[in-house]
Amino acid sequence: MIQCKTSKEISGMGHSMKRKEDDRFIHGKGNYTDDVKLPGTLYMDIVRSPYAYAKIKNIDSSEALKIPGVLAVVTGKDLEQYNLHWMPTLMSDTQMVLPVDTVMYQAQEVAAVIATEKYIARDAREAVKVEYEVMKPVVDPFKSLDADAPILRTDKPDKKDNHIWHWEVGQKEETEKIFQEAEVTVKEQMHIPRIHVASIETCGCVASYDKVDNHLTMYMTTQAPHAIRTVFALVAGHVGLTEEKIRVISPDIGGGFGGKVPVYPGYVIAIAASFLIGKPVKWIEDRSENLQADSFARDYHITAELAGTKDGKILATRMKVLADHGYTDASANPSKFPTGMFSIGTGSYDYPNAFMEADAVYTNKPPGGVAYRCSFRVTEAVHAIERITDRFALEIGKDPAALRFQNFIKKEQFPYHSPTGWEYDSGDYEAGLKLAMKGVDYDNLRIEQAEKRKKGELMGIGLSTFTEIVGAGPSKDFDILGIKMFDSAEIRVHPTGKAIARFGTKSQGQGHETTYAQIIAEELGIPAKDIQIEEGDTDTAPYGLGTYASRSTPTAGAAAVMAARKLRDKAKKIAAYLLEVSEDDLEWEPGKFSVKGAPEKSKTIQEIIFASYTNHPQGMEAGFEATHYYDPPNLTFPSGAYICVVDIDSDTFEIKVRRFVAIDDAGHIINPMIAQGQVHGGLTQGIAPAMYEELIYDDDGNILNGTLMDYLVPTAVESPSWETGHTVTPSPHHPIGAKGIGESPTVGAPPAIANAIVDALKPYGITHLDIPITPYKIFKALKEKGVLDKNIVES
């Protein structure tokens, strides 16, 4: 059980305090971007390309402009006059705001209609006639580097192919030597499919430009309002929109998951329209636009290899990635990390050597590469290592749990230096897996499985013992467009002892209004309910890089601790003054300072705060406020041990996840209830790509499942009853020993499920299936193995 240092009244760390924000949400009083209603608002709708690759011959807006209420149809040529038709991506590539001559993917923005009502805007969208000259697109990333593949980025004069970049890390020669000499090597080709965050709220904005004040207020669905303001200033500074004239407000957000980090063309077009017309312009995507055009996640083709000994010692891993980025590299990664944190791919295992490389290519698909509930490509890495580890266990006939115990990085090896350059802060992988195995009753499950196999029944058990890498990041290595990835907290305590704290991050459902308050309550002893948390308004909050990559607790959470500790130091000085003793004579318990040996002589934090405004020592600054910008010394390394049990119908191959035990280690936990909720949601987003979700394109670049009728987001019905638990291995460098929890389940769940399904099919010679693993995919695999109609169907 978690030990709490504070009373329930104070509700610091470890209390399962109910979420402060939920009153608002369950009463329907949330304030989302689409709820922002400004007088005179105009509505924008976007004409999108039906083709994946085409020249725009002509855009005829005449019929649309005849519709009463239609004010303008904006095209790339209009934006070109202001040099606003291209914008930079977070990875220093370039992306079209609106195309002047060529569309690069199906559903790309072609023109924008501005009208007095959203219904009129939609009618007008249908009335804009665009003439295209269709070209043969590049869809398959494996063919994008072929000599006869068309060069897609003709806007870049020096570009002679569709290759974006090459990246590599690790010990190339040593690894190759080990593979040549190893007793056992295994290899699988894996695709981590292109998926979409599909958050409940789609993207949108209200761009409100005041011509008189030359000031833009931008309400928008963004996870990183401050960084976005800087990007806007960089894009539009030359037309007079400099950074002090831009206010970005990110109101309540209905799920972000990385999909609300990028700057989408719609935002920029809405700003341009508001700038030109001088009225607020609202743009809210519909579901299909969101799914078809907004940034995707994953889409890594990985060749994963492992070399080891016959008795199970792993010696080296080799991974080669082909990354399909669509027509531009619009990944959301720290600048120096084109593959994000993919190099965490040696996982929880003590690898002497590893070598990883990646090549990114352009194709005629939407841009992206967002970190969907994943700290920058960790999901891809974890899937590869956890799958190939199981593949190795299968090859040498060893139980996958025993193999993991044999190769785990041991508790006493931390801080551990991985062969790809990371310093893991702390971990106890054995403890996690032992707890998970006990929880699921692993040994008996294996006995049950053996009995079922004799009867031809399909039951599988899958493990995933992963290490995450979150909390980007230390300024020496981590920046986005040059801005270091620190984060911030500013605490203002009012004379009556109540506080407001503001942060550079932005909650999208994570519960910051509660957990940040609990962190401050822990440090200052002010009840969490008395601390109001505010984020998302660049005019009021301190600058920060935003919320994604499980970074809020590691960075802004730490900033809150440091700011609160500055205030506690000040409080101690005031208490000493009020109690007329030396600071050294005081001791702290949450909520008050008292004199050592004379506990009746004490001052509560509220009394001290009041004094800071009414009776502060001469020479001391009045008030009770502090700000901290926290630059983390290292990343944090949460881990988990997940075990999944599946039953597969031997006639229809329908897959049922019977049990799923998830043991997480996120260090010290701020609010166990919120952490558990995060795990539940994350696990559900883990079964999504494992069994259901994939964006599918045909050879012409048409998306085949661009609506939620065919893009299969799992629901409560598909979700098993999650069984969760945790071990606590604090981060040694984080001021409260917390590591971050939001993404672990999404990262760790898919390989546990895939491993379970492959394990169920082991008797039929199946060694790997790409996710999403569906009944249809199992049918095809069994058919290929020639076992259908013999062993299974007639049983």
Place this chain on the structure above:
Amino acid sequence: MIPSSFDYTAPSSLDEALKLLHDLGDDAKILAGGHSLIPMMKLRFAEPEHLIDLNNIPGLSYLKIEGGMLKIGAMTREVETEESVEVAVHFPIFADVAKLIADPQVRNFGTLGGNLAHGDAANDQPAVMLALNASVEIAGLDGRRTVGIDDFFYGFYSTAVQEGEILTEILIPIPTGRSGNAYHKVERKVGDYATGGVAVHLELDEQGICTKAGIGLTNVNPTPLRAVRSEAALVGTSLDVDAIASAAQYASEDCNPSSDLRGDIDYKRHIIRAVTKKMINKAKQRAFKN
């Protein structure tokens, strides 16, 4: 949702609705539960100029047993057959099927009449009605007529309900002896259309010999499909393993699925065979319990 603009009328009687329908012709569409029509309007696949809403007309929603028939008013919501104890006595299949139709929100509003009149082979109720040998009452300005379910489905989105007509009632004969029925579909996730679905209704004599068999297939043919050879393979048998295997095999051979994201033709035939076998067994078990 942002559909094209349309006019909306909510008449308070069937006669009024029929008159409106007659006057407005094929520019008008009937709105029952709306769970097929409204998504199509949202995507602008359907752009009717007028919607005639039947929801304010009394007397179109009921479940009653009368003259050896279960009578279901066209505006009866899916949830009502799902939860009716009376219906479950002879037709546990309705609880099977309703649970697989979309989600609770849809079932709370979607209607049985709409499910049939939409004429979509991917809907689940058509296969059930084929298995149960239902008939359908259709009203027009000239009066009412009854059409057997085998003559009801014409083609894709096309049924025996003609211009100016409204489907008003579904009639299902109540079995007199031992009977059992069951439905299952394989779906990719809840709310999806069937990869393949099978409805089975069996009637047995005192010796356990099958006297009547009805088998309907979902989403494996341009129209909802009766598995005629499968039915024949069961009648007169004791529903032994061989008879069931033959019926399942015939169903897989006689359906005409198309290849799509749900699977290729081979897979769908495989699913139909597997599910037909399962549903015959389930219906048989239920019959033996009666």
